[in-house]
Amino acid sequence: MSVSAPVVRLKICMAGESSVGKTSLIRRYVLDEYDDRYLATLGTKITKKALTVPGPKAAPPVTVHAILWDIMGTPTLRDLLREAYYHGAEGILLVADGTRKSTLAALDDWSRSIRSVAGDIPTYGLVNKHDLEPDPALQPEDVQAFFEKRGWPWSYSSAKTGEGVEESFEKIVELVLKGRPAG
């Protein structure tokens, strides 16, 4: 009789300013779809994605049910809702919009709010909309320096073309698993 591998359940929060593409990234990752139309997310949407990733420290592959919390990007309600949204989060995907410099700097406030509830959990940064001409005020070396300073791995992404999407979700899951105690 074979014993099925245990399933690990992880809560991952997407965060970032309005209109940076959080919902589109999830949609691309889970459904492999993209829609040009923008509908602001109200509240939060939860999506489950099952994936298999390499086990930490050369362990066998692990089946993960990633519970993706797509949280509305309204900074004014962020602190009021932080317990509701971030409690139990094990990883953060912070999303900026490469065509708007301000959305990168805003990631600090999102990170702070999440960490105030969930602690110092693994974080991965995404600079989305890489298919578009970037904000000229946002130089690649500035982006690199921003993430390096905070110790957050990061990459560019495009929900429209799919660039960097799957890899980033897998990466945050791997980071979370790596930080979990064995067993």
Add this chain to the structure above:
Amino acid sequence: MTRSLGFHRHRGRMRRRDGRRAPAEGAIWRPRASGGERLTAFEVPDTAMVVRARLLANADDLDALFVLAALRAQNGLVEEGISILDRVLDRDPAYPGGWRFKATLHHMRGEDDAERSAWARAEDVEG
């Protein structure tokens, strides 16, 4: 009413990396109740306006009601916020973050028992 983020206005519409215009990318789609027209890029709809439009279209829109509860509480109307949130949780007891938010609102009112009770429900629902 929209809140402009003010970037790139001098450059006109966004362009793709190949230099072509990207009319749809980044454009904001207004809810049908407010006309359904596309706005220029880099305009973010005001949350209260979106909530209003969504509730006009569907008075039982749980997401809109949830955010309305938050907006009310933020404006100091915590009791009203709780009442609206109760409507959400009546209709969907597993609404994401609903019970923890209720606990937060009771905490704001110093209602310890209600806070603990809401927190316990959250643990039941979300684990």
